[in-house]
Amino acid sequence: MSSVLSKVAVVGSGISGAACAWSLARNGVSVTLFESARGPGGRMSQRREIAEDGRELHFDHGAPYFTVNSPEVLSLVREWESKKICAEWKEGFDIFDCFSNQFTSTEQERVSGRYVGTPGMNSICKALCHEPGVESKFGVSVGRMEWLEKDNSWLLLGIDGQSLGQFEGIVASDKNIVSPRFTSVTGRVPPLDLSLVPDLAIKLQNIPVIPCFALMLAFEQPLSMIPVKGFFIKNSEVLSWAYCDSSKPGRSTACERWVLHSTKEYAERVIAEYGLQKPSDAMLKKVAEELYQELQSVGLCTPRPFFMKAHRWGSAFPAASIAGEEKCLWDESKRVAICGDFCVSPNIEGAILSGLAAASKFQKIVSYL
Structure with a gap:
């Protein structure tokens, strides 16, 4: 397992990303979680x-x-x-x-x-993000995700272009990471180039x-x-x-x-x-x-x-919910999972189920090795 799937990056620390990171870590996968905000939670954050x-x-x-x-x-x-x-x-x-x-x-x-x-809605996300095996990096924005064909892995770069590390798989748990709507809010293009995962791009075209x-x-x-x-x-x-x-x-x-x-x-x-x-x-x-x-x-x-x-x-x-029974979007060839409440149902339970489903996709890879 360690030689083929030793490191996974999870981008976004809402409950979906936090649940995914927690599940991966509990199953022996080293996880680095990136969150642009100062703390975890997403829509469960406490102000x-x-x-x-x-x-x-x-x-x-x-x-x-x-x-x-x-x-x-x-x-x-x-x-x-x-x-x-x-x-x-x-x-x-x-x-x-x-x-x-x-x-x-x-x-x-x-x-x-x-x-x-x-004592706050974000307490659950905080606990999950500090699971042993999860390295959480808050206040760190992912600017670009590059697929390295030669290494069969992903390189993540910050918005300043600096390397954030190389990973065998990535999980995008925030729809703004992949949605063109991200551009209108931040002025930056989404970090994940959907042309690399065309089958997923079709499903992500319009998330109301x-x-x-x-x-x-x-x-x-x-x-x-x-x-x-x-x-x-x-x-x-x-x-x-x-x-x-x-x-x-x-x-x-x-x-x-x-x-x-x-x-x-x-x-x-x-x-x-x-x-x-x-x-x-x-x-x-x-x-x-x-x-x-x-x-x-x-x-x-x-x-x-x-x-x-x-x-x-x-x-x-x-x-809307876009993933159906799979509960997340998955590209096995490039080991990309996309999860969130928009994949299952527009609530916290749906987000949790989607995050767990994304983790299970990577765990199946591990079980086959």
Whole structure:
């Protein structure tokens, strides 16, 4: 095994890439994980903010929780619970109807089995990225992936052109690594040249995504006028749901923190006006005020928060699944795996299953040696 498949590079430390790296390492493959951000998590990342008075605030501003249907993922969740990096969030969710200005509950919204990372959503990714056998390099952007025909291996280069190492296989766990949409956001071409894997390129041509704005709010006192800690919002053109982040297990309760998500229609309107380039502070401030005012206008008259900030998720939420039963995209000749929630289902469980499937492709190579 060591002579043919000794080193694999995983690019992206969201839950899909982290699960893939963890699985590979547990099966004896040396893994180097590259992440352009300062820490792991992707859509499961936890945002650290500092209020004007110096208080440190933390928000799960992407995926607020995840559910589990697969026995394979449930087994992992039980392991994570035993390690205190995951817990069930037992608060019920309601629906708020903006036409009637009332909360309505259904059995579906009050189901159990909503899980969160503890003390933050990114805690699970952190643990997986520090599995023995995984070398994680944060703050490192991969600028180009070159196929070395002579060596039958991959050379990864940073955005400055410096070598990041040579690998027998690569895993792309972030759709921006392979999507032309990456160019419109960063101004750089995607690191992976899809002409090297033409069969995969066909499936990756158009990955529809749903944009979203998240609004992070912090209040001095609990919002007593809201009877639940999470609710979906009907009949609003601006807001889709809201949840009390500080009500999750393992979170600080020094103040009450809420996260609101916009509708995709609202986010698309803003992006159509301002583009996909990095949003300006002025634009985010305008969005934050509009989302907050929508909460006020539907009758949920909350006190003014002492902290309010918006974040744009330009392409984090996929709207399609492209890999079918394989759960990932795989090119055996060049040992390239592409995984993510866009391969299975647009949620955390789908991302985990895709990452595990990608790892299994490399493990099958090893088993044949």
